[in-house]
Every structure is written in structure tokens, then in C-alpha cells.
Amino acid sequence: MEEQLSVDHLLGIKYLTKQDIELIFHTADSFKEVINRPIKKVPTLRDVTIANIFFENSTRTKLSFELAEKRLSADVVNFSSSSSSVTKGETLIDTVNNILAMKVDMVVMRHAFPGAALFLSKNVNAKIINAGDGAHEHPTQALLDAYSIREKYGNVKGKNIVIVGDILHSRVALSNIFCLNKLGAKVKVCGPPTLIPKFISDLGVEVVYDLKEALNWCDVAMMLRIQLERQDEKYFPSIREYAMRYGLDLKVLDGLKKKITIMHPGPINRGVEITSDVADSEHSIILNQVENGVAIRMAVIYLLAAKINR
Amino acid sequence: MKNERVLLKGLKFQLTIQRLCHQLIENHQDFSETAIIGLQPRGVFLAERIVKELQSILKNSDLDKGNMDITFYRDDFRRREKPLVPSKTDIEFSIENKKVVLIDDVLYTGRTIRAGLDAMLAFGRPKKVECLVLIDRRFSRQLPIQPDYVGKKIDSVAEEKVIVSWKEKEGEDKVILYTEK
Numbered sequence: 001m002e003e004q005l006s007v008d009h010l011l012g013i014k015y016l017t018k019q020d021i022e023l024i025f026h027t028a029d030s031f032k033e034v035i036n037r038p039i040k041k042v043p044t045l046r047d048v049t050i051a052n053i054f055f056e057n058s059t060r061t062k063l064s065f066e067l068a069e070k071r072l073s074a075d076v077v078n079f080s081s082s083s084s085s086v087t088k089g090e091t092l093i094d095t096v097n098n099i100l101a102m103k104v105d106m107v108v109m110r111h112a113f114p115g116a117a118l119f120l121s122k123n124v125n126a127k128i129i130n131a132g133d134g135a136h137e138h139p140t141q142a143l144l145d146a147y148s149i150r151e152k153y154g155n156v157k158g159k160n161i162v163i164v165g166d167i168l169h170s171r172v173a174l175s176n177i178f179c180l181n182k183l184g185a186k187v188k189v190c191g192p193p194t195l196i197p198k199f200i201s202d203l204g205v206e207v208v209y210d211l212k213e214a215l216n217w218c219d220v221a222m223m224l225r226i227q228l229e230r231q232d233e234k235y236f237p238s239i240r241e242y243a244m245r246y247g248l249d250l251k252v253l254d255g256l257k258k259k260i261t262i263m264h265p266g267p268i269n270r271g272v273e274i275t276s277d278v279a280d281s282e283h284s285i286i287l288n289q290v291e292n293g294v295a296i297r298m299a300v301i302y303l304l305a306a307k308i309n310r
Numbered sequence: 311m312k313n314e315r316v317l318l319k320g321l322k323f324q325l326t327i328q329r330l331c332h333q334l335i336e337n338h339q340d341f342s343e344t345a346i347i348g349l350q351p352r353g354v355f356l357a358e359r360i361v362k363e364l365q366s367i368l369k370n371s372d373l374d375k376g377n378m379d380i381t382f383y384r385d386d387f388r389r390r391e392k393p394l395v396p397s398k399t400d401i402e403f404s405i406e407n408k409k410v411v412l413i414d415d416v417l418y419t420g421r422t423i424r425a426g427l428d429a430m431l432a433f434g435r436p437k438k439v440e441c442l443v444l445i446d447r448r449f450s451r452q453l454p455i456q457p458d459y460v461g462k463k464i465d466s467v468a469e470e471k472v473i474v475s476w477k478e479k480e481g482e483d484k485v486i487l488y489t490e491k
Binding site for chain 2: 003004023026027029030033034037038039041042043044045047072302303305306308
């Protein structure tokens with residue numbers, strides 16, 4: 001087992017090696033035990049300050065990062081763009097440098113522009129964790145998804161995984177494709193042709209347009225939300241038609257040849273990509289994903305904090 | 311070039327473990343109020359051996375025994391080159407009001423035991439805590455920590471290392487002192 005990450009920032013799964021991912025998982029195993037104790041806190045990062053900077057809305061990711069930081073005993077400052085001076089015309093570098101001037105060691109950032117985290121890592125002196133940059137990457141989500149699959153099946157290697165829905169606008173899909181490929185899983189994507197990016201097969205995934213065919217092939221199905229906020233034109237006739245062709249309900253699930261596992265990164269649009277009875281069924285590990293999210297983020301923060309030099 | 315010297319092995323090693331067990335029994339009788347905790351990564355082998363020996367002496371297999379990892383409680387995080395990869399913690403019982411015996415293979419600076427005392431508090435407030443080690447490198451403590459049960463006391467300098475190997479792991483029970491030249 002490698003003892004440290006090969007990277008100084010977590011900008012995307014693209015930059016990680018398989019060994020990095022395995023080290024994160026191994027560390028997360030210990031943190032998962034910690035967060036299930038009566039006292040869910042360790043004193044490791046007492047001298048580290050972390051800023052959570054969110055230029056886009058978030059509930060799960062922001063809460064999960066904040067809890068992870070607090071359970072490592074780090075000091076936390078939160079910042080969201082709607083209530084800040086960004087609306088007064090301050091640039092991203094200026095905003096972040098001002099925060100860093102208050103002695104912050106690490107920045108967790110979500111931004112609507114792809115590459116925002118990479119840009120920041122080149123221009124400011126802090127460890128950067130990408131919590132989602134536009135339709136590019138969302139590395140901690142992919143890590144917790146793969147970790148949840150590993151927890152359920154013991155291993156990710158050789159598993160068949162299908163990602164269903166709005167692949168074109170999804171940073172979760174891209175990060176997951178990188179992550180699952182590196183861990184040796186077989187990945188297919190499924191959705192309406194207009195929501196599948198051209199040349200996606202170059203990333204080593206297969207495209208299927210028929211949901212039933214995809215589900216019959218897979219062990220795990222990741223259902224994604226339609227990202228209406230990123231869609232500047234109509235990609236399909238109506239939400240109702242999408243739900244009929246690509247929505248997952250209990251009838252489809254029960255008609256399959258074998259039992260499969262259902263995942264969803266959230267937020268769920270119940271009745272669109274997944275019905276309530278499926279989301280709440282025994283097939284679903286959606287809430288396990290959320291629990292694992294805290295352990296994975298603790299592991300990532302812990303391993304990057306070791307690289308802070310003052 | 312390795313310059314090594316054997317401190318304990320064979321029958322002497324076995325007798326040392328048995329003696330530690332009898333010392334424990336003097337203070338803990340039937341162990342109903344006692345929890346035994348081995349410190350990861352190397353203290354767990356000694357804890358395992360002690361518990362096995364106690365079970366055969368006491369004819370009682372119902373001992374509270376756990377392993378504890380102290381990585382996240384260390385005081386040298388970010389002061390060393392690499393972060394520390396954690397090991398597994400499994401303590402399936404509460405230590406509230408119990409007498410706890412912390413077990414490690416070698417006591418050197420005392421910093422691991424310090425971290426262990428901290429880590430233990432996440433599992434309850436013990437009535438009493440004792441420390442058992444196989445090897446005590448005396449006169450090299452950096453903190454005011456002393457063991458209650460000692461297999462063997464040795465005098466050593468900072469350049470020397472003490473390695474305890476176990477039959478289960480390395481194929482032989484022995485303790486060596488070595489310097490790398």
C-alpha cells in the first residue's frame with residue numbers, strides 16, 4: 001500500500017492513480033468506523049483551517065464536507081456566493097486570496113465553470129478539493145460511489161455498471177467513468193441519444209439506448225437526474241416521455257433476470273428518473289452512499305492535509 | 311551491514327509471556343471487570359498471545375479484548391514526511407468503568423501510549439488504565455509515562471532499533487536489538 005497520494009490537490013479522478021484510489025478507500029474504512037462510534041470525532045486536524053466555497057447550490061455535498069471537516073477537528077469557514085462580494089464584481093482569485101489571508105490551509109470549492117478548481121490550484125497557495133466544477137468532474141462523489149459498490153460486492157473489479165440519464169451535463173458521470181475504469185469495472189452509459197456526448201466511447205465505455213437491455217446486463221445501475229439548469233435547449237420532447245423511456249420503476253426492476261443494485265447521487269427527482277418505490281426499495285443503496293460520503297471526504301481531507309506546508 | 315543481537319527467544323520468550331499473565335491475574339482475578347486492548351499495528355500480536363494464555367490458565371474464554379488504532383491521535387501528523395496509513399479498530403464493548411490494560415510490544419518515547427490514552431476516551435471512561443509492554447526501552451521516555459507490567463527492561467541508544475517478531479506473522483517468536491551501519 002502506498003503511503004501518500006501522488007497529487008497535491010483533488011481536482012478530478014483523471015489525475016489520480018489506481019493506488020491513490022485504493023489508499024483513499026483504505027483510509028476511509030478507518031473513518032467509517034470512527035463515524036459509527038458514540039464519539040464521532042478525532043483530533044487529527046486541530047491545527048488546520050478549511051474554507052468551503054460554494055458558487056453553486058448544494059445541500060448534500062456541502063453538509064457532507066462540513067461534517068467530515070468537523071469530525072477531523074478542523075476549523076471550518078463557509079462561504080456561498082449569493083451572500084458575498086462576488087456579486088460586487090470581485091474576481092475568483094481575489095476572493096480566494098482574501099480568504100487565504102485569514103490563514104486558511106485548504107479550500108473546498110464548487111463552481112459552475114469547468115476547470116475552476118484547476119485554475120485555482122495554479123494561482124493560490126492552498127490545497128484545493130474540487131466539489132464539482134460545471135459539467136466536468138465531481139471526484140468525491142465518484143469515490144464514494146465506487147466505495148459503496150466495493151462495500152456491497154467486496155470488489156469493484158469486473159462488475160458491470162450502467163450510468164443512466166443526462167450523461168451530457170453530468171460531472172458525476174464523467175468522474176465515475178474515470179474512477180470505475182481505473183478500478184477495472186465495465187461501464188456502459190444509457191440515455192436518449194441527445195443526452196449522450198459524442199465520442200464518449202473514446203473513454204472506454206459502451207453506449208446503450210435501451211434501458212431494459214442495459215439493466216439486464218448490469219450489476220449496478222446509477223440513475224442520474226436531468227440537469228435542467230444546465231440545459232439551454234430542449235433535448236427531449238417532455239419530462240413525461242423521458243420518464244416513460246428512461247425512468248426506473250418497480251415493474252421494470254421486477255421484470256429483470258437478476259437482482260441489481262440501484263444508486264443515485266442525489267438530488268432525486270422522484271417520478272422522473274426513478275420512482276419512489278424503487279428509491280425506497282431494498283435494491284437501493286442511496287442512503288449508504290450518503291453515509292459513505294462523509295468517510296470518503298474525511299479520508300481525502302486527511303491525506304491532503306498531510307501535504308500542507310507552512 | 312546489520313549489527314543485531316537477540317534479546318529474547320524460545321523458552322525465555324514463552325516464560326516471559328506466562329509471567330506477565332500471572333502478574334495480570336494477581337491484579338485482575340477473573341477479568342470480569344477488565345478489558346484488554348492491543349495497540350495497532352504491532353501491539354495486537356502481544357495482546358492476542360496474552361489473551362490466549364490467560365484463557366488457558368483461567369479456563370475462561372469470555373474476556374473483553376479489542377484492537378485499537380491510534381493513527382488519528384498521534385502528535386506528529388504533518389511533522390513527518392508521510393501521513394500514516396491507519397489500521398483497523400475493533401472494540402465491540404464499552405470500557406465505561408472497566409479496568410483497561412493497554413498492550414504494546416515496545417515502550418520507547420511514550421508517545422504512542424499517550425495517543426492511546428486519548429483514543430481510548432472515545433469508547434468510555436475507564437475506572438483505571440494500566441500499561442503492559444514486552445520490552446521497555448528505559449531512560450528514553452519523552453513523556454511522563456511508565457509501564458505497569460514489563461517483559462524485559464533494556465538499555466539502548468537512539469540509533470538502535472528493537473524489533474519484536476511473532477510466530478503468527480514472521481515465523482518465529484523473538485526480540486532483536488539492531489543497528490544499521
